[in-house]
Amino acid sequence: MTIKEIEQEIIDEFEIFGEDWEGKYGHLIDLGRSLPKIKEEYKTENRIIKGCQSKVWLHSEVKDGKIVYTADSDAIITKGMVALMIRVLSGQKADDIVSAELDFINKIGLKEHLSPTRANGLVSMIKQMKLDALALSRSTNYEPPTKN
Amino acid sequence: MFDINIIRKDFPILSKTINGKPLIYFDNGATTQKPKAVIDALVKYYSEQNANIHRGVHTLSREATILFEEARKNVAKFIGASEEELIFTAGTTDGINIVASGLNLPGGSEIIVTEMEHHSNILPWQLWCERNNGKLKFIPLNKDGTLQVEKLNELITPNTKVLAITHVSNTLGIINPVKELVKTAKEKGLIVLIDGAQSVPHMKVNVQELGADFFVFSGHKVYAPTGVGVLWMNKNWISKLQLVKAGGGTIKTVSFEKTEYADGTLRFEPGTPNIEGVIGLAAAIHYVNAIGIESISNHEHTLLEHATKQLNEIKEVEIYGNTKNKAGVISFNVKGAHPFDVGTLLDKYGIAVRTGHHCTQPLMSCLHIPGTVRASFAMYNTLEEVDQFIEALKKSIKMLS
Numbered sequence: 001m002t003i004k005e006i007e008q009e010i011i012d013e014f015e016i017f018g019e020d021w022e023g024k025y026g027h028l029i030d031l032g033r034s035l036p037k038i039k040e041e042y043k044t045e046n047r048i049i050k051g052c053q054s055k056v057w058l059h060s061e062v063k064d065g066k067i068v069y070t071a072d073s074d075a076i077i078t079k080g081m082v083a084l085m086i087r088v089l090s091g092q093k094a095d096d097i098v099s100a101e102l103d104f105i106n107k108i109g110l111k112e113h114l115s116p117t118r119a120n121g122l123v124s125m126i127k128q129m130k131l132d133a134l135a136l137s138r139s140t141n142y143e144p145p146t147k148n
Numbered sequence: 149m150f151d152i153n154i155i156r157k158d159f160p161i162l163s164k165t166i167n168g169k170p171l172i173y174f175d176n177g178a179t180t181q182k183p184k185a186v187i188d189a190l191v192k193y194y195s196e197q198n199a200n201i202h203r204g205v206h207t208l209s210r211e212a213t214i215l216f217e218e219a220r221k222n223v224a225k226f227i228g229a230s231e232e233e234l235i236f237t238a239g240t241t242d243g244i245n246i247v248a249s250g251l252n253l254p255g256g257s258e259i260i261v262t263e264m265e266h267h268s269n270i271l272p273w274q275l276w277c278e279r280n281n282g283k284l285k286f287i288p289l290n291k292d293g294t295l296q297v298e299k300l301n302e303l304i305t306p307n308t309k310v311l312a313i314t315h316v317s318n319t320l321g322i323i324n325p326v327k328e329l330v331k332t333a334k335e336k337g338l339i340v341l342i343d344g345a346q347s348v349p350h351m352k353v354n355v356q357e358l359g360a361d362f363f364v365f366s367g368h369k370v371y372a373p374t375g376v377g378v379l380w381m382n383k384n385w386i387s388k389l390q391l392v393k394a395g396g397g398t399i400k401t402v403s404f405e406k407t408e409y410a411d412g413t414l415r416f417e418p419g420t421p422n423i424e425g426v427i428g429l430a431a432a433i434h435y436v437n438a439i440g441i442e443s444i445s446n447h448e449h450t451l452l453e454h455a456t457k458q459l460n461e462i463k464e465v466e467i468y469g470n471t472k473n474k475a476g477v478i479s480f481n482v483k484g485a486h487p488f489d490v491g492t493l494l495d496k497y498g499i500a501v502r503t504g505h506h507c508t509q510p511l512m513s514c515l516h517i518p519g520t521v522r523a524s525f526a527m528y529n530t531l532e533e534v535d536q537f538i539e540a541l542k543k544s545i546k547m548l549s
């Protein structure tokens with residue numbers, strides 16, 4: 001699926017909660033809980049995204065020419081947001097990741113997580129995911145995807 | 149008379165709703181809301197009284213100067229000081245920086261602070277130490293968050309010149325035994341600065357009785373506008389403290405070669421001061437005086453006890469600094485949950501608390517935690533709000549477990 005398609009899937013998924021923020025956050029927390037574990041050896045100081053009140057570790061690598069992310073956080077709501085970002089961006093092509101607008105966050109009513117406060121890590125996280133994608137796709141041993 | 153319903157009506161922002169729920173503002177340690185009396189004073193100042201001070205001969209300037217100097221008198225009186233010892237600053241941080249840079253300590257001096265200091269009472273001293281080969285030492289804490297008061301004596305060496313301590317911990321709410329600490333420090337000839345950012349809003353303070361050399365606080369934490377604060381110094385320092393900033397309004401005469409500075413507090417207030425801030429601060433103090441700081445203190449204590457009792461009954465909650473002698477601040481964590489999660493959910497319930505390290509990272513590392521959830525009270529908070537906060541917290545815990 002494309003980034004846009006996955007975003008739409010998430011929007012549909014959150015639609016059922018309507019104005020029920022408790023349901024929405026409950027779902028977010030569940031998503032956080034079910035985020036696949038990052039390898040312990042990746043939870044290093046240099047993989048911590050700066051600017052988060054809660055810690056976020058992000059590991060990015062290339063698989064079959066696509067960018068694959070794994071991540072973790074010590075706060076469960078943050079982890080839920082991380083899970084959403086990974087669902088949308090992981091396994092996509094670097095160019096698509098870099099140009100993704102990601103306005104689904106707004107549409108599912110979680111835009112407070114995009115506020116530019118220092119406490120909030122989502123903005124830094126998105127930036128880091130894009131930077132990693134760019135860096136990996138420009139590295140010398142990068143091989144573009146064979147099929148689309 | 150302390151009538152909470154009347155008080156609440158004085159604060160326009162309290163009728164605001166957050167996420168469809170009435171705002172419950174428990175982040176008063178960060179900054180307090182402003183009563184209409186303060187907001188009106190600012191509007192009146194700009195509508196009817198605005199002029200630069202200490203300069204013009206014209207009526208408006210004269211009147212603005214009188215307002216400003218009246219403010220100095222009233223703010224000084226509020227902390228038991230004389231107006232000749234009271235300097236207006238931009239806030240607590242500004243005041244500490246002015247002192248740390250102006251003391252003219254010999255290189256290699258040692259400065260003692262505590263492990264519970266706000267970064268604003270660490271960094272200015274750390275910077276001085278870095279530049280002057282000095283050494284910063286910390287009074288350690290007991291397990292319950294109180295200071296190991298007896299350790300002060302051991303830390304003092306012939307090179308120790310300064311003790312800089314917070315009156316009340318912004319993170320834990322603990323009231324430090326400053327008189328005792330000042331006494332010990334003074335016996336050893338130290339210069340003492342007290343950070344009153346969290347004491348002035350919550351309790352009666354008398355700087356003469358405390359016996360320190362310097363006392364600083366911020367207006368915005370005591371119902372006044374942001375950007376204004378107070379540096380009180382014992383009168384011996386008025387002529388002795390080195391100037392860190394210089395400029396217009398601080399002089400007797402200036403020539404190209406040499407400047408003769410004005411006597412007294414004006415030396416420390418170069419440039420056009422924050423006149424509106426000072427007038428707002430005076431209005432805030434006037435308002436606090438009308439309610440009575442003791443009544444405010446008692447009320448906040450009732451809230452603190454009510455909150456502590458209920459938090460203690462929630463088995464997942466751990467309170468930090470759960471001691472007797474506290475101002476209206478309570479810091480806690482929910483076991484197994486990050487403070488950020490708790491704060492995010494409480495916000496959804498319309499409750500504003502602070503989460504994180506509260507600019508006290510050394511304290512957080514002492515406690516081995518990434519941060520806390522902090523509820524801090526002001527005169528306008530109610531027992532019902534505490535109950536709603538506890539309800540919301542219980543719901544949040546359920547969602548997180």
Ligand SMILES: Cc1ncc(COP(=O)(O)O)c(C=O)c1O
Pocket residue numbers: 177178238239240241242266268269314316317318343345346366368507
């Ligand atoms: C104990 C303490 N000291 C210093 C400060 C810094 O105050 P300001 O930011 O107003 O300069 C604060 C504010 O959070 C504080 O609580």
